[in-house]
Amino acid sequence: MLFNSLNFLYFILFAFTSYWTIFYRNRRLRNLFLLVASYIFYGWWDFRFLGLIAFSTIVDYTVGRSISKTNSGGRRKWLLTVSLIVNLGLLGYFKYANFFIASFASFCNEILGLESNLGSLAIILPVGISFYTFQTLSYTIDIYLNRIKPTSDFIEFAAFVSFFPQLVAGPIERASNLLPQFQSKKAFRYKDGSEGMRLLVWGLFKKTVIADNCAPYVNQIFENYQDQPAPVLLMGGILFGFQIYGDFSGYSDMAIGTARLFGFRLMTNFNYPYFSRDVAEFWRRWHISLSTWFRDYLYIPLGGSRLTKNRTLFNVAIVFLVSGFWHGPNWTFIVWGGLHALFIMPVMVFDLNRKHLDDKRALIPKPMEMGQILLTFLLVCVGWIFFRAPSVAVAIDYLNGLVSKVQLPENFYFFPPWLLALIGFMLICEWCGKNNAPEKWMGEIPTWLRYVFYLGLFVLWIFYSANGEEEFIYFQF
Numbered sequence: 001m002l003f004n005s006l007n008f009l010y011f012i013l014f015a016f017t018s019y020w021t022i023f024y025r026n027r028r029l030r031n032l033f034l035l036v037a038s039y040i041f042y043g044w045w046d047f048r049f050l051g052l053i054a055f056s057t058i059v060d061y062t063v064g065r066s067i068s069k070t071n072s073g074g075r076r077k078w079l080l081t082v083s084l085i086v087n088l089g090l091l092g093y094f095k096y097a098n099f100f101i102a103s104f105a106s107f108c109n110e111i112l113g114l115e116s117n118l119g120s121l122a123i124i125l126p127v128g129i130s131f132y133t134f135q136t137l138s139y140t141i142d143i144y145l146n147r148i149k150p151t152s153d154f155i156e157f158a159a160f161v162s163f164f165p166q167l168v169a170g171p172i173e174r175a176s177n178l179l180p181q182f183q184s185k186k187a188f189r190y191k192d193g194s195e196g197m198r199l200l201v202w203g204l205f206k207k208t209v210i211a212d213n214c215a216p217y218v219n220q221i222f223e224n225y226q227d228q229p230a231p232v233l234l235m236g237g238i239l240f241g242f243q244i245y246g247d248f249s250g251y252s253d254m255a256i257g258t259a260r261l262f263g264f265r266l267m268t269n270f271n272y273p274y275f276s277r278d279v280a281e282f283w284r285r286w287h288i289s290l291s292t293w294f295r296d297y298l299y300i301p302l303g304g305s306r307l308t309k310n311r312t313l314f315n316v317a318i319v320f321l322v323s324g325f326w327h328g329p330n331w332t333f334i335v336w337g338g339l340h341a342l343f344i345m346p347v348m349v350f351d352l353n354r355k356h357l358d359d360k361r362a363l364i365p366k367p368m369e370m371g372q373i374l375l376t377f378l379l380v381c382v383g384w385i386f387f388r389a390p391s392v393a394v395a396i397d398y399l400n401g402l403v404s405k406v407q408l409p410e411n412f413y414f415f416p417p418w419l420l421a422l423i424g425f426m427l428i429c430e431w432c433g434k435n436n437a438p439e440k441w442m443g444e445i446p447t448w449l450r451y452v453f454y455l456g457l458f459v460l461w462i463f464y465s466a467n468g469e470e471e472f473i474y475f476q477f
Contacts, residue, residue: 003254004208016261024186031159031182038164049126057161059086060136064143064150083140091133094125099329128168134293136161139175148176156182165258169251171269171289186263199257203250210426211246213419214239225398229407237381240388242423247473272430277372279343280353294319317341336386343379
């Protein structure tokens with residue numbers, strides 16, 4: 001069930017009305033209702049996925065309770081290992097089994113010169129498995145590290161794992177933030193409702209108007225990249241940058257807004273990343289829930305920045321390579337992660353990675369700041385070419401065209417001024433708001449003007465949704 005579909009509109013109207021009129025007063029009934037609603041939402045794609053998420057939920061609930069009941073270090077490690085093997089094993093099988101089979105066959109054929117006719121497994125990738133796997137893993141790990149106490153309420157935990165607004169594409173929530181919200185009392189607040197609706201409409205605008213209208217141009221350019229001059233190829237990389245941002249941050253806005261309608265507050269997942277002044281700042285602002293997950297559960301356990309400079313750089317490289325592999329079973333994602341590791345190395349070497357922590361920035365950027373923003377954006381777009389390309393060879397060929405086909409195109413079909421104007425409008429809103437755009441600055445203008453603004457966004461969504469319901473890019477991850 002897509003956020004940008006009429007089915008979701010009917011679903012959310014029913015769920016919202018039932019939640020606040022029947023179930024919200026009783027905590028257990030409320031959580032049971034959210035659990036059932038979440039399973040209906042998730043099972044809409046394929047009911048067979050429900051067994052997988054239920055199994056993962058049972059395992060981590062049991063392991064979490066068992067860890068808290070023992071003081072034996074050996075038994076605690078064994079129980080944590082069970083959770084890791086089960087969760088990462090399921091993720092590895094469903095997401096990466098065919099990748100490893102194909103890679104092994106290619107190694108045998110091309111490196112060893114041995115003929116290999118290994119086939120592929122008929123595996124359906126469960127939607128959102130990478131997201132809810134990391135969410136349940138963090139719960140178990142935090143119990144093992146004595147950061148949180150396990151819940152004794154299975155319904156509560158199952159609702160936390162499957163909470164439908166953020167189930168299939170995040171934000172990847174921590175139990176320390178989200179689980180207590182299932183335990184607290186709920187009362188409808190107009191502020192939550194209005195903020196939730198505004199985030200929903202803003203997310204729909206970014207997804208339907210920005211991302212879905214960038215997609216046809218991006219597809220045309222990448223599918224015919226060999227025949228395109230450098231300016232067109234450059235535009236293809238830039239438009240994909242805005243496509244994936246509108247798509248993914250739009251989903252996050254809708255997820256956060258939907259959760260707000262039910263009285264829940266999810267973490268911010270995007271913080272105007274395309275205004276970053278270096279790659280380190282970009283990763284503090286892009287997919288924040290995943291970046292902080294890898295920081296807390298991989299980078300810091302590896303030693304973080306507490307050891308030598310060389311070991312710190314090694315840890316950073318490992319995190320980015322694993323992050324790339326998390327995105328999908330293709331070497332393009334691993335190269336994409338490796339590129340970002342290279343991009344961030346100079347910042348790390350000269351201890352500049354925490355230079356840009358402030359959000360207090362002038363309305364009009366200074367020339368040097370604008371240069372830093374543009375350079376960072378171009379580096380990110382180079383990485384997006386690998387992210388979008390079907391293979392590493394295609395991405396390299398695409399980049400080669402950027403530097404070898406420097407000529408003006410015969411026509412400007414790839415340069416839609418109306419779309420660039422809409423992208424510019426989105427960027428202006430984000431720059432003015434800096435975070436949760438346009439939430440902050442919209443609160444400072446007259447009420448009637450706010451209604452006109454959001455009504456305009458809603459009309460644009462209705463107009464462009466006539467083109468069909470497009471899936472979100474990150475559903476494949």
